[in-house]
Each structure stands twice: as C-alpha cells, then as structure tokens.
Amino acid sequence: MAGAISGGPGDSGLLIGLPGGGGRYGRERGSGALRSTLVAFVSTVVFLGVVALLVVNAPGWPAVQESFLNGRVFADSLPLIVRAFWVNVQLFLVSEVLILGFGLVIAVLRSLPGSVLFPIRLIATVYVDVFRALPGILIIYVLGFGIPGLGVTGVSKFVFAILALTLIYSAYVSEVYRAGINSIHPSQDAAARSLGLSRLQSMRHVVLPQAVRRVIPPLLNDFIGLQKDTVLVSYIGVVEIFRQAQIRQSASFNFTPYIVVALVFLLFTIPLARLTDVLVTRDQRRRATTAR
Amino acid sequence: MSLDQRSVRTTAADSPDTVRPAVEIAALRKSFDKLEVLRGIDLVVAPHEVVCLIGSSGSGKSTLLRCINLIEPIDSGRILIDGVDITAPKVDVNKIRRRIGIVFQAFNLFPHMSVLDNVTLAPRKVLRTPSGRAAEEATELLARFGLEDKRDEFPDRLSGGQQQRVAIVRALAMRPDLMLLDEITSALDPELVAEVLNVVRELAGAGMTMIIATHEMGFARDIADRVGFLDAGRILEQGPPDRIFTEPTEVRTRQFLDRVIAAGRM
Ligand SMILES: Nc1ncnc2c1ncn2[C@@H]1O[C@H](COP(=O)(O)OP(=O)(O)OP(=O)(O)O)[C@@H](O)[C@H]1O
Ligand SMILES: [Mg+2]
Numbered sequence: 001m002a003g004a005i006s007g008g009p010g011d012s013g014l015l016i017g018l019p020g021g022g023g024r025y026g027r028e029r030g031s032g033a034l035r036s037t038l039v040a041f042v043s044t045v046v047f048l049g050v051v052a053l054l055v056v057n058a059p060g061w062p063a064v065q066e067s068f069l070n071g072r073v074f075a076d077s078l079p080l081i082v083r084a085f086w087v088n089v090q091l092f093l094v095s096e097v098l099i100l101g102f103g104l105v106i107a108v109l110r111s112l113p114g115s116v117l118f119p120i121r122l123i124a125t126v127y128v129d130v131f132r133a134l135p136g137i138l139i140i141y142v143l144g145f146g147i148p149g150l151g152v153t154g155v156s157k158f159v160f161a162i163l164a165l166t167l168i169y170s171a172y173v174s175e176v177y178r179a180g181i182n183s184i185h186p187s188q189d190a191a192a193r194s195l196g197l198s199r200l201q202s203m204r205h206v207v208l209p210q211a212v213r214r215v216i217p218p219l220l221n222d223f224i225g226l227q228k229d230t231v232l233v234s235y236i237g238v239v240e241i242f243r244q245a246q247i248r249q250s251a252s253f254n255f256t257p258y259i260v261v262a263l264v265f266l267l268f269t270i271p272l273a274r275l276t277d278v279l280v281t282r283d284q285r286r287r288a289t290t291a292r
Numbered sequence: 293m294s295l296d297q298r299s300v301r302t303t304a305a306d307s308p309d310t311v312r313p314a315v316e317i318a319a320l321r322k323s324f325d326k327l328e329v330l331r332g333i334d335l336v337v338a339p340h341e342v343v344c345l346i347g348s349s350g351s352g353k354s355t356l357l358r359c360i361n362l363i364e365p366i367d368s369g370r371i372l373i374d375g376v377d378i379t380a381p382k383v384d385v386n387k388i389r390r391r392i393g394i395v396f397q398a399f400n401l402f403p404h405m406s407v408l409d410n411v412t413l414a415p416r417k418v419l420r421t422p423s424g425r426a427a428e429e430a431t432e433l434l435a436r437f438g439l440e441d442k443r444d445e446f447p448d449r450l451s452g453g454q455q456q457r458v459a460i461v462r463a464l465a466m467r468p469d470l471m472l473l474d475e476i477t478s479a480l481d482p483e484l485v486a487e488v489l490n491v492v493r494e495l496a497g498a499g500m501t502m503i504i505a506t507h508e509m510g511f512a513r514d515i516a517d518r519v520g521f522l523d524a525g526r527i528l529e530q531g532p533p534d535r536i537f538t539e540p541t542e543v544r545t546r547q548f549l550d551r552v553i554a555a556g557r558m
Contacts, residue, residue, distance in 0.1 A: 191400035194361055195414035196390035209404050
C-alpha cells in the first residue's frame with residue numbers, strides 16, 4: 001500500500017509515456033503526440049478488455065445476460081419502443097419551442113425596470129423560484145392528476161405533459177436568458193436609448209440579439225436535460241418510450257427493453273451533446289480573440 | 293431642418309437676449325448615493341453655439357452631458373431644451389432624446405449590426421422612416437464623412453477613428469438639434485484623433501449646436517465659441533476661449549491649465 005501511494009522508481013518512466021508527456025520536448029511534438037495516442041488507445045483497450053472479462057466470468061453473468069441482453073426480446077420490443085420514442089420526440093420538439101418563447105418572455109419581464117411593472121416582475125420571480133425549487137416529477141403529478149381532478153375533461157395527457165415540461169424548463173431557461181441579458185454591457189442599452197429607442201425597442205433590437213447569441217450553448221445544454229426528462233411524463237400515463245419499455249418488460253418478464261431505451265437515448269443525445277461542446281469551444285475561442 | 297440650411301452662425305455674443313436658448317440649465321444638482329457630483333450647474337447655450345467643457349477627471353463633465361440627455365435622472369434643478377422643460381414629470385423621454393444626439397468616449401456601436409444598420413436602426417424604428425429611404429440617407433451621411441466604403445462592414449473591422457465617426461453619423465441620422473460629445477477622442481490613438489476632430493469641425497461649421505466635453509485643449513480653443521471650466525460640480529468660470537486659456541480669473545482654472553500644459557496636452 002505504502003509503495004503504491006509514494007510511488008516507486010518506475011514512476012518517472014511511466015510519466016513520459018502518458019499523453020502530454022512528450023510536450024516537454026517541443027521539437028519532438030509530432031512523434032510525441034502519435035505515441036500518446038497509441039498509448040491511450042492500447043490502455044483503453046486493455047482496460048475495457050479486463051472489465052469485460054471480469055463481468056463475463058462473474059458467477060451471475062449468464063442470468064444477467066438472459067434478463068438484460070436477450071436477443072429475441074430485443075428484436076421483439078425494438079419496433080414498438082422506437083415507435084413510442086416518436087412520442088418523446090414530439091414532446092421534446094413542441095415543448096422546446098414553447099420553452100424558448102415563454103422563457104424569453106419571463107426573462108424580459110424580469111429585466112425591465114420601472115415601478116409600473118413591479119407586480120408583473122414579482123409574479124415572474126415567484127414563478128421561477130417555485131418551479132426551480134420543486135422536483136419536476138412533482139409538478140408533472142400535480143398537473144397530470146390535479147387538473148383532471150378539478151373536473152377538466154377532454155384534454156389529452158399529452159397536453160398536460162407538454163404543459164408540465166414547459167413550465168418546469170421555462171423557469172431554468174429564463175434564468176439562462178437573463179444571465180445573457182445581464183452580460184451585455186449597459187452602455188449598449190444607453191447608446192440605443194440615447195438614440196430615442198424605447199426600453200422595449202432597445203431590448204428587442206440591441207440587447208436580446210447579442211444576449212441570445214451568447215447563451216446558445218447553455219440553452220442546448222438544458223435541452224439535453226429536457227430530452228431525457230420527457231420520460232418523466234410516463235408517470236401520468238403518457239405511453240412514451242419508457243412506458244412502452246415497462247409494458248414490454250412485464251409482458252416478457254425480461255429487462256432487455258430498458259437496454260433498448262438506453263441505446264435509443266444514447267444515439268439521440270450524444271450528437272446533441274457533441275454539438276454543444278463544439279459551440280462552447282468556438283464561443284470561448286471567439287471571446288478570447290475579441291477581448292480587448 | 294437639415295444641417296446645410298443652418299450655415300448662418302449666430303453666437304450668444306451676437307444676440308444675447310433675442311434668441312431663445314437651445315439649452316438652458318438652471319441649478320442642476322445630481323448625486324450618486326452620497327457623492328454630490330453636480331452642485332448647482334447653470335449653463336445657457338445659444339442656437340448654433342459650440343460650448344466646450346473642460347475640467348479635471350471626475351469634475352462631472354460626463355455626468356452633466358448624461359443628465360442633459362436624461363440618461364441619468366437628476367436630483368433637482370431644471371433643463372430646458374428649446375424652451376421646453378425636459379425635467380418636467382410628464383415629458384416623453386424618448387421624444388426628447390431623438391432631438392439630442394450623444395456620442396460617448398467608448399464607441400458603443402452595436403457589434404451585431406453592420407455600419408449601415410447601426411446608422412439606420414433609430415430612423416427606422418423611432419422615426420418610422422422606410423428602410424429604403426433610411427438607407428439612402430445613411431449612405432449620404434456616411435459618404436460625407438468618408439465612410440461610404442465601410443457601409444457593409446461590421447464595427448469590429450473598423451479602426452477606432454472610423455468607429456467613432458460611425459458613432460457620430462449614427463447620432464446625426466436622427467437629425468438632432470443638439471449634439472453632446474463626451475471626450476470622443478480620448479480612447480483613440482493619437483494619429484486617429486485628427487480625423488474625428490475634423491468631423492466635429494465640419495459639424496460646427498454647418499451650425500450644429502454642440503456641448504463638448506474634452507481634454508484636447510488646442511481643439512477646444514480652436515472650435516469653441518465658449519469654454520466652461522468645471523470644478524467640483526460647478527461651472528467655476530466660463531467665457532471665450534481666448535480669455536479662458538490666456539487670462540483665467542479663477543486660481544483653480546489657472547492651476548488646471550498649468551497642469552494640462554505640464555502634461556504636454558496643450
Ligand atoms: N454611475 C455612477 N455611479 C457612481 N458614481 C459615478 C457614476 N458616474 C460617475 N460617478 C462619479 O461621479 C464623478 C464625476 O464623474 P464624471 O464621469 O462625470 O467625470 P468626468 O468629468 O467626465 O471625468 P473624466 O474626465 O475622467 O471623464 C466621479 O467621481 C465618478 O466616480
Ligand atoms: Mg468623462
């Protein structure tokens with residue numbers, strides 16, 4: 001133990017082989033980078049291989065394989081689950097549009113000064129505080145079961161689901177917008193106002209276009225969250241991907257449908273996450289070059 | 293009224309009492325929290341007059357200009373523009389600002405818009421000028437200040453001097469009766485100062501009423517009809533540039549000018 005912590009004489013030799021170790025010698029950067037990549041690749045393969053061997057040789061593996069990676073159940077449930085995912089996509093797309101609009105309205109209302117608007121500002125603030133404080137699932141329950149309980153009938157669960165997701169996420173998104181608005185230097189607003197533009201005109205033509213451009217990466221980040229949270233509405237009975245997987249699972253006494261769900265989400269979410277990263281990096285680079 | 297029509301120049305000295313002042317400021321006070329920045333400003337500016345405000349850093353020049361444009365709310369006193377009390381409770385602030393152009397030390401162009409859009413935004417949105425005509429007028433103004441080839445550029449591709457000239461054009465596009473210029477050359481490299489000051493000279497020649505806060509004493513002396521020395525929130529002394537710069541009556545003015553000369557800025 002003590003040896004592992006303090007490190008043996010072999011440590012320095014190992015360090016040179018690690019990614020970045022070659023950077024010490026500027027002229028050798030090309031071959032150093034190649035070696036780093038190679039080392040990273042080999043160590044990843046070895047690591048995954050060891051993990052796979054350990055898992056496959058574990059005493060419980062055949063049972064796990066049967067209940068989570070059953071090929072027949074996979075093939076049977078795949079079409080149904082993919083079709084159910086279309087419901088998630090619809091939930092996502094419709095609420096995304098609503099969230100972008102509603103969140104923006106809330107952010108603008110909270111950013112406008114003036115005592116006349118105070119009551120509106122207060123309501124907007126309370127809304128944001130409450131909906132960010134409550135667990136999303138609670139809001140979905142209250143809306144999905146509460147409103148029909150009040151005697152409102154003839155409205156589909158889908159509508160409540162959209163409403164709940166919009167209310168939950170608009171609270172977060174409005175804060176993202178607001179951070180963007182606050183990041184625009186007050187001299188921009190002053191310049192617009194000095195030209196005779198009203199508060200709203202200055203907001204609409206000068207502040208918001210700059211603010212929104214700045215917050216696109218964090219907005220995309222929130223939408224990755226929204227994509228995943230669409231499964232929460234399964235709890236009020238909307239038959240979407242997760243609900244469908246539950247149905248398949250109880251029909252087949254097998255957990256493979258959940259693996260299908262996981263794969264679908266990975267395929268759908270990872271590209272968006274990568275896109276967000278690219279945009280964030282580009283944004284940081286641009287800001288670094290334009291900073292005075 | 294277009295700029296070119298106002299080629300006849302009248303100064304306060306020409307007709308002291310007959311013309312209604314373009315700007316009339318009386319007992320203006322303004323504080324930020326406990327700091328009293330303006331402690332009773334009295335200033336009268338005649339139509340077509342060019343007044344330069346000088347004074348050490350922190351004396352309140354910028355604050356005074358921002359108050360005249362109502363960017364800063366005032367604590368007490370009155371500001372009349374063309375005889376209209378703009379500090380009265382129910383005035384339409386946006387309407388008043390249209391008639392007053394202000395250019396700041398930092399250029400404050402809108403970075404997400406082309407030069408043309410920077411200039412036409414306010415005419416289009418505030419005056420409701422059709423975009424076609426707004427663009428024509430803007431192009432004309434830009435040409436007048438040697439910026440016609442920058443029409444479609446974005447602000448970050450212009451030099452500081454060009455940006456500042458665009459900022460002046462942007463203010464002029466609203467056809468203001470009064471221009472407030474706040475140290476518009478102090479953020480510029482020395483070789484770019486002249487091109488901007490020439491623009492201001494041309495405006496003065498065309499009869500634009502202007503209040504100019506500046507550290508460029510040579511320029512003030514050259515262009516001003518009247519120079520006001522601001523000290524600790526008051527206009528301590530004012531008069532024709534020749535008198536202020538050569539034989540100031542106040543000790544503080546003399547001290548200030550001595551410091552400026554010592555710093556090589558005159
Ligand atoms: N928004 C503000 N909040 C608090 N204090 C302010 C604000 N604006 C200006 N001040 C203070 O008011 C005083 C006068 O500032 P002002 O900018 O008017 O001076 P100035 O004469 O323009 O100086 P300079 O020549 O450096 O531009 C300064 O002490 C400044 O710190
Ligand atoms: Mg200043």
